[in-house]
Amino acid sequence: MAGTVNKVILIGHTGDEVKMKYFEGGNCIGRFPLATNEEYVNRSTGERVSNTEWHNCVVRNKAAEVCEKYLKKGDKVYVEGRIKNRQWTAEDGQQRYTTEIQVQEFTFLTPKNEAAAPSRPEQSAPARTQTQQQPRAAAPQQPQSPSSNTYSQPVASDSSASDDDDLPF
Numbered sequence: 001m002a003g004t005v006n007k008v009i010l011i012g013h014t015g016d017e018v019k020m021k022y023f024e025g026g027n028c029i030g031r032f033p034l035a036t037n038e039e040y041v042n043r044s045t046g047e048r049v050s051n052t053e054w055h056n057c058v059v060r061n062k063a064a065e066v067c068e069k070y071l072k073k074g075d076k077v078y079v080e081g082r083i084k085n086r087q088w089t090a091e092d093g094q095q096r097y098t099t100e101i102q103v104q105e106f107t108f109l110t111p112k113n114e115a116a117a118p119s120r121p122e123q124s125a126p127a128r129t130q131t132q133q134q135p136r137a138a139a140p141q142q143p144q145s146p147s148s149n150t151y152s153q154p155v156a157s158d159s160s161a162s163d164d165d166d167l168p169f
Helices: 061-070 112-116
Strands: 008-014 019-022 028-041 048-060 076-089 095-108 150-152
Touching: 019 061, 028 061, 048 061, 048 076, 061 095
Parallel strands: 048 095
Antiparallel strands: 008 028, 008 076, 019 028, 028 048, 076 095, 095 150
């Protein structure tokens, strides 16, 4: 194989609001924790075991502003990106390490009415809007329209790809 791949796909729930940091020149970074869960039955004891894994997600610029505006604690989100390990020296002189998910694409999976009013389940068929999200397969080469529910970081893309698919989800 000539190349390498660094790709992460996660579906989980946000653990907090998006924390923003703004820089000179108009750039910004948003950070939020994402929880993914794994459940299985322990074969020796027969009990159900649930493990939660936490991921530090980082979004940049316009994508960060979109996340800050629409993502709330507990929302379900699809995230696609790269793993990035960083190290730095803390104020106390200790070397610190962190692993982050550099988000390149995301899709909000919590319907707008659930995020805004979780106590009103009778709103089960909302109209689709930019903040209203429906799970769907996302590919980086798909063009984005104003009513699209997926946000991608600007990258070189094939604009001839179709947004229609036959996937059942």
